[in-house]
Amino acid sequence: MTNSIYGLIYNKKTFTDISGHWAQESINDLASRLVINGANEQRFVPNSEITRAEFMAIMIRALGLSSANKTFDFKDIEEKAWYHQAVQIGYSYGLVDGLSDGSFKPNEKITRQEAMVILSRAMKLAELNKEIDNAEQQELINHFTDSEQLASWALQAAALTIETGIIGGYQGELRPMHNITRAETAVIIQRFLQKAKLI
Known part of the structure; x- marks a missing residue:
């Protein structure tokens, strides 16, 4: 995503606790690309x-973003925190905003609908721009039995990520309020990179 000189690497990686897991291929792929890390x-x-x-750090690595041109003033992020740079880059590129009280809450779990909003913004950066009118948006959302749980601020993002095939459901449910897992994150980031033709 940036104008730089790159070197190709090969770093085949797997983990002992994902054998047979439904997300095994995605996890191995993104770990080998140094986009995601293991717990150890x-x-x-x-x-x-x-x-x-953690989600923001993965998103930044996936997009290959390494510098920021805007600074933030989130009251709960110290400069020495390991995620300081990732959040600053994400904020600089418009991937993420703080909360209304001026905080970022870096250690809170991220919900599926929050992840959808970040992904929809990343889609614009990767030129996966799509226009969806209100009728199309509602039609896409209505395929899921729990669509009423989606917050109004996440409706468009959900529709965009669903229409592009980045986000899918679980047995007819979107589960927007559920916290996203590490496995789910690997799968949706891989789909995003494939749709954007970045991998």
Whole structure:
């Protein structure tokens, strides 16, 4: 996504706790590309939930973004925090905003609808722009039995990510209020990169 010189690497990676897991291929692929990390060198812990800071760090690595041209003033992020740069880059590129109280809440779990909003903004960066009118938006959302749980601020993002094939459901449910897991994150980030022709 940036104008730089790159070197190709090959870094085949797998983890001991994902054998036979439904997201195994996506996890191995993104770990080998250095987009996602394990909980440690051996384990990925695929079914654990992911934090807002962790999701932003993965998104930044997936897009290949390495510098920021805007600064933020989130009251709950210290400069020495490991995620400081990732959040600053994400904020600089418009991927993420703070909350209404001026905080970012980096260690809170991220919900599926929050992830959809970040992904929809990343789609614009990757030139996966799509226009969806209100009727199309409602039609896409109505395919899911729990669509009424979607917050108004996430409706358009949900529709865009569904229409592009980045986000799918679970047995007819979208589960927007559920926290997203590490495995789910790997799958949707891989889909995003494939749709954007970045991998």
